[in-house]
Structure formats: C-alpha cells, structure tokens
Amino acid sequence: MKLTLKIWRQNNTQTKGELKTYQVDNITDDMSFLEMIDVLNEGLVQKNEGPVAFDHDCREGICGMCSMVINGKPHGPSDAVTTCQLHMREFKDGDTIFIEPFRANAFPVLKDLVVDRGAFDRIQQAGGFVSVNTSGNTIDANAIPVPKENADMAFDAATCIGCGACVAACKNSSAMLFVSAKVSQFALLPQGAPERKERVLKMVEQMDKEGFGACTNTGACAAECPKEISLENIARLNREYLSASFSSK
Amino acid sequence: MSLTGLFLTSFLVVHLIGNLQLLKADSGFSFNAYAVFMTTNPLIKTVSWGLYAIIILHAVKGLALAVENKKTRNVKYAVDAGNSNSHWTSRNMGILGTIILAFIVVHMSDFWFSYKFGETPWKKYTIEFANPEQINVEEISGVTKSVNIVSETHQVLIAKDLYLKVKETFSNVIFVIFYVLSMFAIMFHLWHGFASAFQSLGINHPKYNPLIRSLGIVMAVIVPLAFAIIPVYMFLN
Numbered sequence: 001m002k003l004t005l006k007i008w009r010q011n012n013t014q015t016k017g018e019l020k021t022y023q024v025d026n027i028t029d030d031m032s033f034l035e036m037i038d039v040l041n042e043g044l045v046q047k048n049e050g051p052v053a054f055d056h057d058c059r060e061g062i063c064g065m066c067s068m069v070i071n072g073k074p075h076g077p078s079d080a081v082t083t084c085q086l087h088m089r090e091f092k093d094g095d096t097i098f099i100e101p102f103r104a105n106a107f108p109v110l111k112d113l114v115v116d117r118g119a120f121d122r123i124q125q126a127g128g129f130v131s132v133n134t135s136g137n138t139i140d141a142n143a144i145p146v147p148k149e150n151a152d153m154a155f156d157a158a159t160c161i162g163c164g165a166c167v168a169a170c171k172n173s174s175a176m177l178f179v180s181a182k183v184s185q186f187a188l189l190p191q192g193a194p195e196r197k198e199r200v201l202k203m204v205e206q207m208d209k210e211g212f213g214a215c216t217n218t219g220a221c222a223a224e225c226p227k228e229i230s231l232e233n234i235a236r237l238n239r240e241y242l243s244a245s246f247s248s249k
Numbered sequence: 250m251s252l253t254g255l256f257l258t259s260f261l262v263v264h265l266i267g268n269l270q271l272l273k274a275d276s277g278f279s280f281n282a283y284a285v286f287m288t289t290n291p292l293i294k295t296v297s298w299g300l301y302a303i304i305i306l307h308a309v310k311g312l313a314l315a316v317e318n319k320k321t322r323n324v325k326y327a328v329d330a331g332n333s334n335s336h337w338t339s340r341n342m343g344i345l346g347t348i349i350l351a352f353i354v355v356h357m358s359d360f361w362f363s364y365k366f367g368e369t370p371w372k373k374y375t376i377e378f379a380n381p382e383q384i385n386v387e388e389i390s391g392v393t394k395s396v397n398i399v400s401e402t403h404q405v406l407i408a409k410d411l412y413l414k415v416k417e418t419f420s421n422v423i424f425v426i427f428y429v430l431s432m433f434a435i436m437f438h439l440w441h442g443f444a445s446a447f448q449s450l451g452i453n454h455p456k457y458n459p460l461i462r463s464l465g466i467v468m469a470v471i472v473p474l475a476f477a478i479i480p481v482y483m484f485l486n
C-alpha cells in the first residue's frame with residue numbers, strides 16, 4: 001500500500017519542531033509499524049536526507065521503548081499492543097497517518113519521535129524496589145505464603161513496561177497509572193511490606209517533582225495502556241498514599 | 250476535591266427535597282414554611298455558612314487544578330483522539346464547574362439575596378386542622394420577623410413570600426431556559442464527578458462499584474432532572 005505520513009521532525013530539545021509530509025510505497029499488510037518507518041528511513045538515507053529518529057529495542061512488546069502517538073493515539077489504533085506489535089493491516093492504501101512524539105513537559109523531545117523518559121527512572125529510583133540482598137542466599141519462592149488472588153493482581157501490575165503511553169494519553173500528563181502499577185506490585189505482596197509507606201510517599205513526591213499533572217480520573221491512560229493496567233491500581237495508590245500520609249512519622 | 254464534591258452532592262439532595270415543596274398547590278405555604286425553617290434554625294444556619302465556604306473551596310481548588318494540569322503539556326498534539334479513550338465530561342470538568350459557578354451566583358442573587366436583604370412581601374397563612382385543605386392567605390405589611398404558631402386547632406404562619414418571588418422569576422422564559430441548561434451542566438459535572446470522587450478516595454472494588462454506578466445515575470440524572478422540572482412546571486402553570 002501507499003501512504004502519506006505526517007511526521008514530527010525536531011532536531012533537539014532546544015529547537016522547535018514541525019510536522020513534515022512524506023510518501024511511502026510498497027508497504028505490506030504483515031509489516032509492523034516500525035518496519036514501515038524502516039522502509040521510509042531507507043528511502044530517506046538513499047536521498048541523503050536524515051532518517052526519522054525513533055526509539056525501539058525488543059520489537060516484541062516488552063521493552064516499552066517504541067513510544068509514539070499515531071493519529072492521536074499512543075501506540076496507535078489497536079488495543080493492548082505497543083507500536084512495534086502494530087501491524088500495517090490496520091491501515092488502508094492511501095491513508096494519511098499523523099506520527100507525533102509522546103507529548104508532556106516531563107518527557108522532553110530529544111529528537112524527532114524520541115523522548116527522554118528519565119523521569120520514570122527517577123520515580124523508580126525513589127522507591128520502586130525492595131531492599132533485599134538477592135545474591136547468594138536466594139530464598140525458596142514458596143517460603144512466604146502469598147494468596148493466589150494477590151499474586152495474580154501483583155503480577156498484572158508488574159506487567160507495566162514503563163512505556164509512558166499513559167502519560168501521553170492523559171490530558172493532564174499524569175503518571176498515576178505507571179506509579180500505581182509500580183506501587184501495587186509491591187503493596188500486594190508480603191515482600192513489599194517493610195518499605196510500604198515510605199515507598200508510596202517517596203514515589204509520589206518524585207512524580208510531582210517531575211512535573212506530571214494531577215489525576216482527574218478520565219481513564220484515558222487505562223484505555224491506551226498496551227498492558228491493560230487497570231484503574232483499580234490508581235484507587236489502590238490513592239489508598240496507599242492516604243493511609244501512609246496519615247500514619248507515617 | 251472528592252470530599253467537597255460529595256458534600257455538595259449530598260447538599261443537592263436536601264435542597265431538592267425542599268424545593269419540591271414548590272410543586273404543591275398550597276399558595277406557597279409549605280415552601281415558605283420551609284424557607285423560614287432553613288433561615289432561622291441555628292444548626293441549619295451554621296451548615297449553610299459551611300456550605301458557602303465549601304462551594305468556594307471546591308471552585309477555587311477545582312479551577313487551580315484545571316489550570317495547573319493545562320500547564321503540563323506546552324506543545325499540543327496535532328491530532329486529538331480524546332473521544333476514543335475518555336468521556337468528554339471528564340475532560341471538561343473545569344468548564345462545567347464554571348458554568349455551575351455562574352449559575353450559583355445568579356441563583357443566589359435571585360433568591361437568597363432578595364430574601365435576606367431585598368423587598369419581599371409578607372404573607373399570613375391560617376390553617377384550621379379540622380379542614381387542612383383550606384388554607385387562608387392574606388397579604389400583610391409592617392412585619393419584620395416570621396412567626397409560626399401551632400395550637401391544637403390552628404396553625405398560623407407569617408412569613409416572607411419567597412414562593413411569589415420564585416413564581417415571578419419562573420414566569421420569565423429566559424430564566425426558565427437558563428435554569429434548565431444549568432441543570433444539564435450539573436448533570437454532566439456529576440456524570441463524571443460522582444464516581445470520580447470515590448476513585449480519588451481509593452474506593453474501587455467489584456463489590457461496591459455497581460452500587461456507586463447506580464447511585465451515580467440517580468445523582469447525575471434523576472436529581473438534576475427533578476430540579477429542572479420545577480421551573481418548567483411553574484412556567485406552565
């Protein structure tokens with residue numbers, strides 16, 4: 001198929017960007033969206049033009065790198081997939097596709113479609129871990145009993161790949177879905193209990209420092225999340241935060 | 250936001266029950282008696298000042314939230330697909346709230362201000378309990394304080410005739426339209442706001458969500474519609 005692409009081009013964080021129009025041809029149904037951009041880039045390189053910069057790594061939906069907004073939707077029109085898992089069969093010959101970077105002041109554009117999601121790393125470093133020594137003295141997984149239901153919910157929360165689509169979709173650029181997933185995966189397990197209060201307070205503090213907006217429960221995040229992280233996690237984060245604020249010293 | 254919002258929602262229910270007295274065909278007796286009770290009972294007076302403070306707090310915090318959240322994305326998307334992932338009411342709470350605020354200002358100056366500080370005529374209602382259907386009404390002047398005397402056989406109520414003021418207001422079609430449209434703003438505000446308040450408080454549980462959803466429909470649809478019926482009914486009568 002033949003497509004018209006309107007792609008955001010921006011040299012670096014300091015300069016202003018703009019949408020530029022490109023044509024691509026010979027795109028097949030079974031290509032992924034990223035492969036379609038690869039085809040475009042090969043053409044651009046042959047013409048001695050700079051290729052479109054975009055993030056990617058695993059190309060199988062687990063690393064969370066392939067951030068971009070396609071026709072107004074983070075990771076494109078399909079539900080529960082990342083851009084690398086999006087197939088070109090979702091588009092028709094002759095379509096015009098708008099491709100923009102994730103937009104949020106907390107995610108500055110580095111180049112074209114590449115944004116700096118370092119804010120997420122700093123939130124994780126503020127408390128998204130358990131302080132146990134994992135080398136040498138590994139404990140048997142069944143030594144601490146965990147109810148199956150909690151284990152399942154913790155696992156669902158832990159499937160968050162930190163891609164940032166929730167922030168990109170939210171009109172407030174709120175990072176609540178991401179933070180709620182990272183808080184929940186520990187709050188639901190006994191291993192997370194010792195640092196439970198400190199963790200939620202520190203992660204929320206860091207989230208606010210990074211300039212993400214406040215959650216107003218629009219639900220856009222969960223609707224666009226490629227891992228279908230549920231809004232129940234945000235309610236849990238609110239509970240964890242309220243109880244930690246009341247009872248922490 | 251959640252606590253003040255839920256407080257305001259519960260106020261709406263109380264306010265509606267009072268206002269439905271306007272639909273009674275008793276020359277305003279029940280409604281004016283209710284107005285006397287609401288403006289003289291010390292407990293209710295305290296709660297009303299609290300209510301005014303909470304409206305202001307909710308509006309100021311809500312607008313600050315809307316403004317701060319707008320500042321988080323300097324470069325806007327070229328394509329907006331908001332409707333595909335969220336309900337429009339949830340994205341326009343600030344605008345809906347501002348319409349409600351404008352309504353509250355007009356509404357308070359219409360009724361509250363003129364009742365407290367303006368010229369409202371006084372009425373004397375006399376009811377014989379032997380024949381409660383028959384309410385005797387006369388206009389009186391020179392009174393400054395409402396009176397409500399209940400004896401074994403009679404009730405005499407002297408009160409400002411707020412009912413008349415309401416009737417006059419709702420004989421003007423512009424006001425009727427303005428009131429009805431404002432009720433739609435409340436409907437849309439609560440369509441998102443009611444359930445949202447529970448989520449903000451951390452209440453999202455498969456056991457209670459159906460209850461919150463049904464209560465939300467009552468609060469967001471039935472309550473504003475019942476409010477909207479009042480001006481329409483009074484206009485048509």
Ligand code: HEM
Nearest residue numbers: 216251254257258308311342343346347350442445446449
């Ligand atoms: C009848 C009066 C009102 C009622 C019953 C009401 C009720 C509510 C409720 C239940 C919420 C949800 C709280 C949460 O999500 O935590 C809310 C949110 C909000 N209200 Fe009101 N409200 C009223 C008037 C106003 C006014 C006068 C304004 C402002 C001028 C306003 C602005 C807002 C804003 C901006 C939010 C936003 C939060 C969001 O986007 O979710 N409201 N309101």
Ligand code: SF4
Nearest residue numbers: 160161163164166225
């Ligand atoms: S919650 Fe979903 S959208 Fe947000 S970072 Fe995690 S996987 Fe991505």
Ligand code: FES
Nearest residue numbers: 059063064066084
């Ligand atoms: S490239 Fe790893 S998730 Fe898309």
